[in-house]
Amino acid sequence: MRGKDVRLEDVVMRFGSFTAVQQTNLTINAGEFFSILGPSGCGKTTILRMVSGFIDPSEGRVLIGGEQMNGIGPAKRPTALIFQNLALFPLMSNWENVAFGLEARGVAKAKRRDRAYELMALVGLQGHEEKTPNELSGGQKQRVAIARALAVEPAVLLLDEPLSALDLKLRQYMRAELKEIQRKTGVTFIFITHDQGEALTMSDRIAVMKAGVVEQVDTVDNLYAHPRTPFVATFVGENNVLEGKISHIQDGFAIVETQQGAIRGINQDKATIGDKAMVFVRPERTKLLNGAALDNTFEVDFERRDLEGAFVNLFFKSDTGSIIVHEANLGQHKELEGRAKIGFNASDAIVMRSGELSDE
Amino acid sequence: MNSLIRSYGKGLTGIFVTLTAFWLLLLIILPQAFMLDQSLWSIDKDDQLGMKIDRAYSDLGLLEYDAQQATGDTNPAVQEKIDTLKEEIATLEAQETDPPREYGLQNYTRMSSLHFSIFVKSIFYALAVTVLAFAVCYPVAFTIAKLATPQRAALLMLGLIIPYAINELLRVYAWLMILDYQGVINSLLAWMGVVSFADKTWIPFLEYPGSVFVALIYAYVLFMIFPIYNTVETLDKNQLEAAQDLGGSVFLTHWRVVLPHAKPGIAVGCIMTFMLSVGSYSVPQIMTRGKSGDWFSQLIYRQFFETQNWNVGAAYAFSLVLVCLAFILIMMKVFKVGIRDISK
Known part of the structure; x- marks a missing residue:
């Protein structure tokens, strides 16, 4: 099995007067684990359905492996889709489920049975071949769905939030499993999710979508370290936000006059003086001042301390909103209260023109 | 039954059960059972029976007229004939009201x-x-x-x-x-x-x-x-x-x-x-x-x-x-x- 690349060229999708996907260009490399991340209703599933062939774009072209796919139905495309609810056939045994694609291709029964058994062994389901899907646990069903999709030897595997129904432990396990299957098979994976943690742990690259627009396409590291828009900054991981107006610009840095005073950060948007701007700084780069000299400092009220096992989240209240400080849990700050001074370095802060934040 | 009583009380449950039983018994079981029973009786009805009875009665009328007109020793013979005919009529009428019937799959x-x-x-x-x-x-x-x-x-x-x-x-x-x-x-x-x-x-x-x-x-x-x-x-x-x-x-x-x-x-x-x-x-x-x-x-x-x-x-x-x-x-x-x- 070899993965193929997927290209969306100037693709637009409209349903009546509603535009689900605004003009989009997207290239997904062959053999890549690519995630499309966004809140519900952002158009990510629409893109998935355009790639799988259930719908054709209103404008633009979809290419898989360089071949134009418009007008070609899902049966004829080198793709396989794993549905959110898996859509296993409950009245067939598991091996028959896996073999359905082969049955459709006219493979003889004995042969497709052997192949189905092989694939079920690949996903670690030996001994469950003759059972029906409803006799399996959630994680096992998941694997039947994966085996069923792999049976047709797709070049591109499309996954529509297939992990959302699983509990946390199983989800984490399946992430590793999916990644491993992707590595073993070399198939291009396009993974749809609204869970940024899921996208970050599994993907090579991620496209973040909002309201039908792809906001940013980047590698996992870049996406986290250099978000391009306020939405991406707040949707992918957490960010502390300070709002104000730019008062100075110097050497790629901007100084924003906020209610917490003048804050300096990287002028990413090349904004000009007087622009309304937002400063974003990650909680793990925001520090409680204990003698360390930082570029930006201000005072806030301590609110509460949430323990998250290896980490501890400290919540502070400022005049304009809450600030989170994220630290490794070394048993510190147990007696924190009242006013506290916090700060961060200018090189850890990103200044962007004001925009819409994620409300999640 | 107990859960029904718990949810609806004895009165309502009684009504439910009675209505269901009524439905089952009177509208399903009884008509079918009646039909089955009817279907198992085969009645040997003689189509000519009515005519035979009518004919016997008219014969009887004639004989009775003869008996009235006749005198002397002819009387007992006619009387005998009348008696036989009356017996015959009785059997025929019995056959009409209660024809010979058989129970079985005929x-x-x-x-x-x-x-x-x-x-x-x-x-x-x-x-x-x-x-x-x-x-x-x-x-x-x-x-x-x-x-x-x-x-x-x-x-x-x-x-x-x-x-x-x-x-x-x-x-x-x-x-x-x-x-x-x-x-x-x-x-x-x-x-x-x-x-x-x-x-x-x-x-x-x-x-x-x-x-x-x-x-x-x-x-x-x-x-x-x-x-x-x-x-x-x-x-x-x-x-x-x-x-x-x-x-x-x-x-x-x-x-x-x-x-x-x-x-x-x-x-x-x-x-x-x-x-x-x-x-x-x-x-x-x-x-x-x-x-x-x-x-x-x-x-x-x-x-x-x-x-x-x-x-x-x-x-x-x-x-x-x-x-x-x-x-x-x-x-x-x-x-x-x-x-x-x-x-x-």
């Missing part, structure tokens, strides 16, 4: 070969109607359930239901008008110049069993569509898409995914259509107007209301009940569905 086993062939033919026709109705209804039910937009599905549904607001007889007469010698279709053909009324070259649709089929399918189409629609409707649309995505053809998708899912509905639809059409009286009566052979239901009618032989009629009717029961059991076996699936 009414079932003595069905004439003509009646038996009609019986078999009716079952075969009802099966054919069922198969045809399924062939017509499955695509319609699937389209309404899965392919049509919600608004269009509602309209289609309405279109299917509206004709059923009209009496069944009228619907059958409508088909009669369509298929008649000078009906809608033949008029259309005449207008196109294919047939001519003057030369009586019309197509005699009503003389083909097909016309009864058409009317029966039309009469019972809903009983087939609704159960199938109800089960297909519950099929997850993703399963259809999954089958399509995996390359499944339309045939394979229906054969492996939709039909197995719709089995209980298909079984119910087939059972209802079969039972209704095998027992239908008005449709074959109206559509054939006696021009083609009787259906078994018409035969039963004749036994009850023309031959006045209720026992044979009951036996015929009960045979039909047995056939329907057998059909239900076969359908359950074939479709591997239980009573529970069917009652859903």
Whole structure:
């Protein structure tokens, strides 16, 4: 099995007067684990359905492996889709489920049975071949769905939030499993999710979508370290936000006059003086001042301390909103209260023109 | 029972149970048991009995007149004759009020070969109607359930239901008008110049069993569509898409995914259509107007209301009940569905 690349060229999708996907260009490399991340209703599933062939774009072209796919139905495309609810056939045994694609291709029964058994062994389901899907646990069903999709030897595997129904432990396990299957098979994976943690742990690259627009396409590291828009900054991981107006610009840095005073950060948007701007700084780069000299400092009220096992989240209240400080849990700050001074370095802060934040 | 009492109290539960028992006993068990009992009596009725009695009475009148006129020694002989005749009349009258009857399966086993062939033919026709109705209804039910937009599905549904607001007889007469010698279709053909009324070259649709089929399918189409629609409707649309995505053809998708899912509905639809059409009286009566052979239901009618032989009629009717029961059991076996699936 070899993965193929997927290209969306100037693709637009409209349903009546509603535009689900605004003009989009997207290239997904062959053999890549690519995630499309966004809140519900952002158009990510629409893109998935355009790639799988259930719908054709209103404008633009979809290419898989360089071949134009418009007008070609899902049966004829080198793709396989794993549905959110898996859509296993409950009245067939598991091996028959896996073999359905082969049955459709006219493979003889004995042969497709052997192949189905092989694939079920690949996903670690030996001994469950003759059972029906409803006799399996959630994680096992998941694997039947994966085996069923792999049976047709797709070049591109499309996954529509297939992990959302699983509990946390199983989800984490399946992430590793999916990644491993992707590595073993070399198939291009396009993974749809609204869970940024899921996208970050599994993907090579991620496209973040909002309201039908792809906001940013980047590698996992870049996406986290250099978000391009306020939405991406707040949707992918957490960010502390300070709002104000730019008062100075110097050497790629901007100084924003906020209610917490003048804050300096990287002028990413090349904004000009007087622009309304937002400063974003990650909680793990925001520090409680204990003698360390930082570029930006201000005072806030301590609110509460949430323990998250290896980490501890400290919540502070400022005049304009809450600030989170994220630290490794070394048993510190147990007696924190009242006013506290916090700060961060200018090189850890990103200044962007004001925009819409994620409300999640 | 206990949970019923807990939720509704003793009074209401009592009413529920009584009503159910009433329904079961009076409306289901009792009539069937009565019918079964009737069907097992075979009464040896002498058709000539009434005439024989009448003749004996007139003979008696004559003899009594003779006896009055006669004198002397002829008297005892006439008197003897009168006595014999009176005895004879008494036996005949006893036979009339309480004819010799036999309890057993004679009414079932003595069905004439003509009646038996009609019986078999009716079952075969009802099966054919069922198969045809399924062939017509499955695509319609699937389209309404899965392919049509919600608004269009509602309209289609309405279109299917509206004709059923009209009496069944009228619907059958409508088909009669369509298929008649000078009906809608033949008029259309005449207008196109294919047939001519003057030369009586019309197509005699009503003389083909097909016309009864058409009317029966039309009469019972809903009983087939609704159960199938109800089960297909519950099929997850993703399963259809999954089958399509995996390359499944339309045939394979229906054969492996939709039909197995719709089995209980298909079984119910087939059972209802079969039972209704095998027992239908008005449709074959109206559509054939006696021009083609009787259906078994018409035969039963004749036994009850023309031959006045209720026992044979009951036996015929009960045979039909047995056939329907057998059909239900076969359908359950074939479709591997239980009573529970069917009652859903």
